[in-house]
Amino acid sequence: MVMITHCETETIALGEKLGNLLETGMTVALKGDLAGGKTTFTKGIGRALQIKDVINSPTFTILKIHQGNRQLFHIDAYRLENNEYDLGISELADEGITVVEWPEYYQTYLPEEYLEVSFQYIDDNTREIAFIPHGERYESIAKEMTC
């Protein structure tokens, strides 16, 4: 279940496609290096949700909340390092779509079911993007994304 994108525009378009498939309450985990395309992809999801403000990775606040026709909870878990504190995210998650960058540091909070999206840096413009469903309700979405 892998797609190749050749420029930012394609990555955004792919994110927008996913944004249109996601239901409220769903979680997407974005794996990959810095500059791997995760934030670009999230911009696409934001476009599907009709979010007008700039989407960038939320280093400063760790969680950014964007309001569109639905809410987007954009998390950068890089520095959370799996600590045990309650981040209050579970209180929000039901009411919008959660996108987590660096989910490897977010194991404590990650719900049992989510969609994993994995980014591979090929060259400056090219990215290999894989969709891995965790849980039944994400299977059809992953399939849809790669056809």
Added chain:
Amino acid sequence: MLTLCIDTAYKYLTCALIRDDQIIAAYSKECFKQQSEQVFTAIKEVFSAAGARKEEIDSICISEGPGSYTGVRIAMTIAKVIGELKPCDVYTISSLRLYAANRSNCMAVMDARADRVYVGIYNGSEVVMEDCALPIKEIDAKDYLIVGDGALLGRENDYGNIPQAFLLTRPMWKKADQIAYLTPKYLKESESYQR
């Protein structure tokens, strides 16, 4: 003695004025996640309905949680700021205990998300089980009257008469010795990040 009671912990926005042993005005509406905008409208309403002046209050009683994180902070912030500056006494009560309102064999439950509930068991003024967060599947509710989110346990939702509950539970109100150190009871993790 005039006490302003406020509960914003969960689905309702409740304000009540209790003078001596009587509720002299009350406001209670379902207002989930809108409390922060509406709370002063509600407080204004109870003062004008009671014909009381806000200078007259000598104490505030609030529900301290558990509940929605944003919700519990609203009443707590009002109580802390006014309690410290006016100054006046501040009393707190668990929101679950408030909803149980001294009923016998009563289990108070509230959705804690992710298939968990906040739950406390009360028998009149006695605490049978301290408030805590538990997975729904671990809850055995068959011997109890259920208040709060009963639907989560296959029963009816019932939040009771919250203004009345403030009056009934008055002997159980805890007086804050140091208002500055009051914190909401979030229940799901350590109470402070200071450590």
Added chain:
Amino acid sequence: MIERMKKEDLDQVVEIEKDSFDHPWNRGYFENELNDSEIGELFADIENGEVIAYGELWYMFENCDLTKIVVKKDYRHRGYGRKMLKHLTHIAKERGCEFMHLEVDVKNDDAIKLYKMNGFTTVRTRKNYYENGSDAYDMIKGLIEAKPRKVLAIESSCDETACAIIDEELNVYSSVVTSQIDVHSRFGGVVPEVASRMHVEQISTIVKEAVEQAKIKVEDVDAIAYTIGPGLIGSLHVGGIAAKSLAFFYDKPLIGVHHLKGHIFINELIKPLSYPVMALVVSGGHTELVYIENDESFRIIGTTLDDAIGEAYDKVARVMQEGYPGGPIIDKLAREGKAHYRLPTPKVDAYDFSFSGLKNAVLQLVKKEEADGNEINKNDLAYAFQETALNVLVNKTEEALKEYPCRSVVLAGGVAANSRLRELMQERFADHDLILPPLKYCTDNALMIACAALHYLKHEKFVDLDAPSMPSMSIED
């Protein structure tokens, strides 16, 4: 010494009266006033048993009439009239009078001058007022001195809980801030829920401390201000509820301040802004060029298309495996660095900014050096990044000033503390009225919210108790 007139003074007073007026008040009138007049009060200036001057006030609700001031002939032009007037004004103020009124013969130049010198103004002329057919001036003086109004402000938009009190003359009564930085640096960033909880823990202590340090009571302030947005929703709520609590329980008007206006107006503590103003707003959440025509008109002419400058610093610090927050760390490393690495200058149209590409360039450079087996010189890399990023900021500001000529140029926001940015601003905008915020007020504080709130107060822009917080409010709103 001036005292209330007594019966034993009357013999002398009646003599002076006869000596001074064609139509003097008679003894009976004075006796009447001394005995049972509720509204009139007579005063006499007595030295060694001799009456030098006397005067009378009539009280009418919040106003009072100065019915007469008389100085004995031999003592005129020696300051006794002024002394009596001052004393009577003082008495009237103490009685709570708001205005003092008098009539004076239009031909009595000496008296008119005395009154004018002491703050009276002529409001009209009464024709044929006196029995001899003379006209009179009606003169009044306001007794309430306009005290500069005070504002109490609360800031809680991100990770600082703060409260400050200031007055319209920019006298700072108090400014209390607690930072949560120690807690958040454990997470490497501000976790919204953690920030909200800390605000609730701190809020009452901070507000109380600010009020106590100011040595005033909440009753003494004229308005309550708070940061209404932008910021973290949960954090904004706590400050908002605290401010509304005070506004409600103490019956004060409520002011909802835009956070960035605070960063801009804190510069007024240095000197007044000369409009129009160009503000370069740089922080962890913002990178904006704001053209300010007057204190009510803000226009964003440039903004970041991706990362805020502060975030770019954080991310580059992350690439270099340095700590958080990135700003001060990189600034410090760059001080030791030299021109060695080359990074591409971000190219964006007009006055907008982009730092995402620069961050990627840093990452690629690090990867390439690692692949080549070279050790990265962190100082030089920090230098290269900082020079590139900051030059973009000042170049765009310079460009913008060509299209939008301004008198003042101000720097605002947390990144305004960056030492190199301050240097560059001074180098490039020396020909403008350049204002750099005091270092201690670059990070979030409530004094800045109070400074901005004074402008809202001036324009009577208040909000209601049900005003919602606005996490993504624009400065143009």
